[in-house]
Amino acid sequence: MASDNSLAADPANDSAGDFPATYYHATLNSAPAHASLSPTLNNSLGDSITADVCVVGGGLTGVSSALNLAERGCSVVLLEAKRIGHGASGRNGGQLVSGFSCEMERIRQEVGLEVSKIFWALSREALAEVEARITRHAISCDHRSGYFYAAKNLQQMAYLQALHQEWRTLYGYDQTTLVARDAVPQWVGTELYHGGLADAGGGQIHPLNYLLGLAEAAQQAGVQLFEDSAATRIDRGAQPRVHTASGQVRAKHLVLAGNAYLGGLVPELQRRLARVSSFVGVTPPLDPALAARIMPADVAVSDCDAVLDYYRMTGDGRLLFGAGANYAARQPATLKSYLAGRIKTVFPALVDIPLEHAWSGHIGVTVNRIPDFGRLGPSIHYAQGFSGHGVALTGLAGKLIAESITGLPERFDLFAGIEHRPFPGGPFKTPALVLAMAYYKLRDRLG
């Protein structure tokens, strides 16, 4: 177990073994290692293997793309730089959230009311897709339904009332219920909240077990999965070629799914993403009576602050608590004590419970917080920037990428038509963003 100090020296907790050392890694079902791309695999054409599609990145976007493409009859090679699930997909909060990271109003501004209804329907399809995949591939991943948005002040409660109305009247969504202050204890055992919005359409999963279940399904569908195989260079063109340290892949199509972990491999994609750190801690299993007191409804919870707290009970009775968003991609010096402080604010009864696991991860955030899907020429598709809202939307991305590559581009093009601007100052110099975060923090404090 890494100490707080070693975590501080290793912000993304990336060097701790094959997988980052998380609760998810400690509780995964199974994770068969996949070979790295090697020259011995090359075919008679020379120094590369060939496929219809090469996918770069083994997170939920890449694996979903590969699975959907294989189901549509494509031969697919997937290259993952480390282990499948090494990035955000293997270390997130596991919350299945309705809609998008931005408000629907932002999407209406971009595409108008009528098309925004299609976007809403696609976000519902994303959640339905997770459930369908869990059932179809018999993935054991602690899936449960139910979500609770918590209001920390009256202003946030008014926001939730407006959200409830908007989803109901404009999008016909009838799964939310407003929760008054005196009914909050039925949902969350804290006095911190002024009320909330319960959403029967949200939920939670163990994201790494879900992803590894999808990877197994992809392999069974014929996808060739390679780990420890970072793409180091891409030759674009009619038939892109992807280079790794130990071999190459030539394909008719390339899917870029490295998101916030892609680094500078494709500079024009990097410029449109801010890499934001978020932090997660997990307690030991709680006494069942205490667990029932603090989380009586056993749903996933988040508050409405710009820098929000998000938490849920795991399948084995622990509190998994996420907090913090650091737009300068740094992290608090002592991660466990930072998270313990956040937990104590919500649940004073947990003041003396030490955290067993703590880690951090990078979230790819776009300027408008709408996911960034598009093409770099006719043969390269990409999807990134789910802005902290990607557990379900990544599966949709994979589905739409597969549709587009196999001749049905219409639904992918709805997203691809949205303009995404680069961040001022570049991806790792984001003064405007840091200022914006300072403003949001102040706003949260003032209520």
Ligand SMILES: Cc1cc2nc3c(=O)[nH]c(=O)nc-3n(C[C@H](O)[C@H](O)[C@H](O)COP(=O)(O)OP(=O)(O)OC[C@H]3O[C@@H](n4cnc5c(N)ncnc54)[C@H](O)[C@@H]3O)c2cc1C
């Ligand atoms: C701490 C945290 C909490 C979060 N909580 C939630 C939540 O509760 N609910 C929610 O909806 N969303 C949440 N998110 C966001 C969500 O996890 C992401 O939107 C989603 O996982 C993105 O998946 P992805 O496949 O696009 O990217 P990733 O999962 O980051 O996968 C990218 C992969 O590409 C690989 N890669 C990068 N470069 C290369 C290369 N050159 N060659 C080969 N492979 C490469 C990386 O190693 C990585 O495995 C959270 C994110 C974090 C970090």
